Amino acid sequence: MKINILTLFPEMFSGFKSESIIGKALEKNLLEINIVNIREFCYDKHKQADDMPFGGGAGMVMKPEPLFRALETVKGKVIYTTPQGVRFNQKLAIELAQEEEITIIAGHYEGIDERVVESKVDLEVSIGDFVLTGGELPAMMMADCIARLVPGVIKKESYENDSFFNGLLDYPHYTRPAEYEGMKVPEVLLSGHHKNIETWRLKESLKRTYLRRRDLLVGRELSKEEKKLLAEIKRELGK
């Protein structure tokens, strides 16, 4: 999979591309992340990438020409990160991870000229109801979430228990020492009894989801075991 990211601030992506899981995945050529510097497509003497808004008002707008030129050099579904977009979530990440190539436009200032949106953008995506200084962090978040789903980037067993992958929040995690300052790891996790551990983890996922994100359970098909565990949880909570 190839992820192109158009930005005025390519240096913001150097750590993102060199460190941790993404860094290792790029080293192993499991995916490609291509950072496109929009400034390189500003052909005027001052390399102007933004200009004042028609109609007046504060802030600057990213000019259309450099964006159209930069978009000529990339392929795939074009995504623009903006608070006006559909909310990014794991389901959309899984859909986008099926694409051979995608291109993310990281907007800056007040945004990009609407003519680029209307004629080139396939999907406007928001990472939440708040306003950032630029679209680079949303682009990194989306690329990170999508990259994790590319085969070989992380172990399948790892993401299959991630929050939201199975529609539930993740269960609690523990590691050594088995006791720290009087706080003990749940006995079942030390038992080596895999079925009991699996059941405990599913019950904890269900409990967290029920308590923190009950909306995720609305309309979700519960298995026989999940129904039984949820009934137990409700009894234990006195609900």
Ligand SMILES: Nc1nonc1C(=O)NC1CCNCC1
């Ligand atoms: N929330 C957001 N989800 O995606 N992008 C978001 C965002 O705040 N973008 C900024 C909006 C103001 N102009 C610079 C970019």
